[in-house]
């Protein structure tokens with residue numbers, strides 16, 4: 489997608505999309521993807537764009553999930569700065585954080601089993617649970633080196649979620665805050681703070697947004713009506729691992745056995 493000052497490239501990663509913002513003199517990556525996606529992004533920059541990898545000046549992280557922050561430490565090892573929510577490390581902290589971390593990785597593989605292509609292999613996506621951010625981002629902060637972009641706290645999906653907004657072009661990257669399947673737009677799993685989540689969607693409604701980039705997948709023009717529908721359907725109760733994982737596993741097994749019965 490082309491804008492006056494930059495182009496935006498959607499890079500399809502292991503289970504999610506990342507968005508590379510290409511300026512003539514620098515590159516910005518919206519979400520790191522999993523650790524497996526670092527190589528993919530590097531190849532895209534060097535082969536498809538025919539540019540130096542070091543043109544990538546910053547990797548932004550929207551939230552702690554493995555498909556959004558898993559690659560960050562590996563970009564950093566390659567000399568690229570990383571920036572994300574100031575409190576990102578709270579999500580995987582301590583014993584409950586360790587459990588959440590493993591469940592999040594398990595869920596990543598569940599998504600992978602649904603979306604994988606023939607070329608995609610089962611590989612480890614384990615990554616450091618603690619990130620040393622080069623820049624901690626707070627609500628309304630301008631993005632260092634990319635002052636036309638702004639971080640907005642839009643929490644609820646996890647404890648701490650950022651969206652990245654470019655007001656000049658009415659473009660926003662909202663990560664998982666709205667996802668899309670064959671039926672249309674819907675709220676993500678988990679939603680740990682339903683009220684905060686709805687406030688985040690309300691925040692989008694109040695803003696001038698023409699283009700929503702979502703991690704699963706694509707850039708869309710999402711109408712206010714559609715956002716209201718997502719909000720209405722998302723419900724009042726938290727959907728988190730403690731309360732929902734059993735149901736998810738049950739429906740997965742049930743679906744599999746139903747498929748087997750059908751194929752007999």
Ligand SMILES: [Zn+2]
Pocket residue numbers: 551553556645664676
């Ligand atoms: Zn997520």
